[in-house]
Amino acid sequence: MTTSDLDTVRQMAELARLKLDEAEARAYAGQFARILEHFRTLERLPVEGVEPLSGAAGLCDVTRADAPRPGLSTEAALANAPDRREAFYGVPKTIGAAE
Amino acid sequence: MKPYAELDATALAAEHAAGARRVTDTTEAALAALARLEPRLNAFLVVLADRARARAAELERERAAGATPGALHGVPVALKANMCLAGVEANCGSRILAGYKPPYTATFVQRLLDAGAVVIGMTNMDEFAMGSSSENSAFGPTHNPWDLARTPGGSSSGSAAAVASGIVPLALGSDTGGSVRQPAALCNLAGFKPTYGRVSRYGLVAFGSSLDQVSPFARSVRDLELALSVIAGHDERDSTSLPEPAPIPEHDGARLDGLRVGVPKEYFPEVLSGGVRRASEAALATLRGLGAELVPVALPHTELAIPTYYVVATAEASSNLARYDGVRYGARSAGDGSLQGMYAATRAAAFGAEVKRRILLGTYVLSAGYYDAWYGRALKVRTLLRRDFEQAFEQVDVLAGPTSPTAAFRLGEKAGDPVAMYLSDILTVPVSLAGLPAVSVPCGFVDEDGTRLPIGLQLAGPARADARVLRVARCFESATDFARQRAPLFA
Numbered sequence: 001m002t003t004s005d006l007d008t009v010r011q012m013a014e015l016a017r018l019k020l021d022e023a024e025a026r027a028y029a030g031q032f033a034r035i036l037e038h039f040r041t042l043e044r045l046p047v048e049g050v051e052p053l054s055g056a057a058g059l060c061d062v063t064r065a066d067a068p069r070p071g072l073s074t075e076a077a078l079a080n081a082p083d084r085r086e087a088f089y090g091v092p093k094t095i096g097a098a099e
Numbered sequence: 100m101k102p103y104a105e106l107d108a109t110a111l112a113a114e115h116a117a118g119a120r121r122v123t124d125t126t127e128a129a130l131a132a133l134a135r136l137e138p139r140l141n142a143f144l145v146v147l148a149d150r151a152r153a154r155a156a157e158l159e160r161e162r163a164a165g166a167t168p169g170a171l172h173g174v175p176v177a178l179k180a181n182m183c184l185a186g187v188e189a190n191c192g193s194r195i196l197a198g199y200k201p202p203y204t205a206t207f208v209q210r211l212l213d214a215g216a217v218v219i220g221m222t223n224m225d226e227f228a229m230g231s232s233s234e235n236s237a238f239g240p241t242h243n244p245w246d247l248a249r250t251p252g253g254s255s256s257g258s259a260a261a262v263a264s265g266i267v268p269l270a271l272g273s274d275t276g277g278s279v280r281q282p283a284a285l286c287n288l289a290g291f292k293p294t295y296g297r298v299s300r301y302g303l304v305a306f307g308s309s310l311d312q313v314s315p316f317a318r319s320v321r322d323l324e325l326a327l328s329v330i331a332g333h334d335e336r337d338s339t340s341l342p343e344p345a346p347i348p349e350h351d352g353a354r355l356d357g358l359r360v361g362v363p364k365e366y367f368p369e370v371l372s373g374g375v376r377r378a379s380e381a382a383l384a385t386l387r388g389l390g391a392e393l394v395p396v397a398l399p400h401t402e403l404a405i406p407t408y409y410v411v412a413t414a415e416a417s418s419n420l421a422r423y424d425g426v427r428y429g430a431r432s433a434g435d436g437s438l439q440g441m442y443a444a445t446r447a448a449a450f451g452a453e454v455k456r457r458i459l460l461g462t463y464v465l466s467a468g469y470y471d472a473w474y475g476r477a478l479k480v481r482t483l484l485r486r487d488f489e490q491a492f493e494q495v496d497v498l499a500g501p502t503s504p505t506a507a508f509r510l511g512e513k514a515g516d517p518v519a520m521y522l523s524d525i526l527t528v529p530v531s532l533a534g535l536p537a538v539s540v541p542c543g544f545v546d547e548d549g550t551r552l553p554i555g556l557q558l559a560g561p562a563r564a565d566a567r568v569l570r571v572a573r574c575f576e577s578a579t580d581f582a583r584q585r586a587p588l589f590a
Binding site for chain 2: 043
């Protein structure tokens with residue numbers, strides 16, 4: 001593990017909205033280095049001109065008729081909300097919140 | 100009348116339909132087995148006793164009233180806890196979804212219900228299907244009915260243990276990189292991953308969306324065929340669902356004359372345990388004895404399958420799991436009181452270590468500056484891996500090799516070493532990346548420290564050749580008696 005591994009893990013945690021404590025960040029940084037070292041075999045293979053494969057079904061542009069149809073009711077959609085406020089999800093204030 | 104646990108789903112459904120056995124009795128037998136064995140297995144996260152009893156009584160009334168029984172009439176089934184059944188907790192083995200009750204039912208679950216299945220519970224799993232041992236479940240590991248000190252495999256651990264212990268004849272798991280085939284091998288079961296797109300993913304909680312496929316476990320191959328005939332087929336609510344109806348089982352004899360079986364040398368690597376190698380080679384000899392021709396084939400990019408899989412699957416996971424932020428469902432932690440702080444604190448408190456590790460890796464391979472070198476490159480290698488299979492299938496009808504490089508390992512043995520755990524997926528992930536159908540069937544036993552542990556044979560076919568793969572598996576099963584052996588802990 002290097003300082004840059006630790007910085008990388010902290011940066012990824014920030015992007016992924018994951019709060020890591022110092023011990024966790026260090027543990028992941030060490031594992032990251034080992035895992036990526038193993039993954040470097042990918043670099044040995046020439047892939048110029050190879051088309052990427054992002055899905056296995058081989059289907060594309062699947063559409064349905066642009067017609068209205070029933071969806072979840074408000075009650076059903078809110079049934080699992082950790083903080084329900086009337087017909088809305090409650091979240092911490094973001095506009096005009098004290099920084 | 101034979102005891103409940105001696106029958107497979109096909110036989111149970113037939114006896115129920117004929118009135119030779121009452122669905123209510125079967126349901127009670129399943130619930131009694133569950134109550135007796137569950138303290139030692141930890142296979143279930145939710146037990147649906149009242150619901151199952153009510154459904155059983157309803158099915159009995161329907162049959163008495165003259166309704167045509169469905170293909171799974173009265174068959175007790177278990178579902179992995181990442182499957183949506185309206186109003187029933189589907190926590191995915193994670194604290195972040197503890198108590199989450201989906202407001203809708205998955206298409207494949209609805210098809211099971213419409214066919215007369217009785218759902219008795221939701222099964223334990225590695226958190227969000229990330230793992231090969233059940234040790235990543237937030238609710239404790241599941242134990243293997245063949246040896247309670249060992250893993251049943253994963254991530255569909257509870258479903259495998261529930262079938263192997265005789266609690267249910269049929270259970271559903273999900274297979275992203277081997278999460279049904281590997282536990283089937285480790286628990287002496289038949290487990291089948293269909294062609295990608297065969298079974299709708301609507302109502303399956305997403306992990307790696309280009310890989311995930313709902314996959315059944317059973318104690319007989321004919322039950323896999325039965326299950327597939329019920330759950331497969333087009334669904335307009337999944338845009339990756341194949342357009343054609345469920346495949347029809349092939350019934351053309353007990354022999355395999357003329358069948359060309361490819362044997363990839365890459366599937367017999369150094370790391371293979373001696374017992375697995377011997378059982379797999381004996382299985383190949385059995386296939387030859389059934390009339391099949393064994394053909395050596397090469398899948399030269401196989402060693403790149405693990406890094407390719409872990410780049411693609413973690414990338415998709417990091418994207419799919421972004422939805423768990425404490426706003427619409429699941430756990431919430433306040434953090435520092437800000438919105439961003441709430442997201443970060445919620446995810447830190449409620450995701451387990453492996454899920455965090457994969458989110459971090461996936462975020463890394465997708466991030467600006469690293470995307471082309473990792474994710475972009477992995478997708479190109481994925482093309483080459485699929486090409487390997489396409490070239491092999493120009494020469495052969497199916498491929499055969501071991502499912503897992505080892506028999507069931509001890510709980511705790513690999514838990515601290517993520518790389519060792521990832522490497523054990525080498526025989527199952529190539530097929531997943533190519534989207535091909537593959538089955539694991541019992542093919543022998545190995546003695547480890549005085550414990551008899553099962554070994555699985557993997558048979559894979561070209562895309563859409565699901566019925567062919569299952570036919571070969573059924574012939575193999577008929578010619579051997581491995582699948583009829585029961586675990587020491589069995590109802």
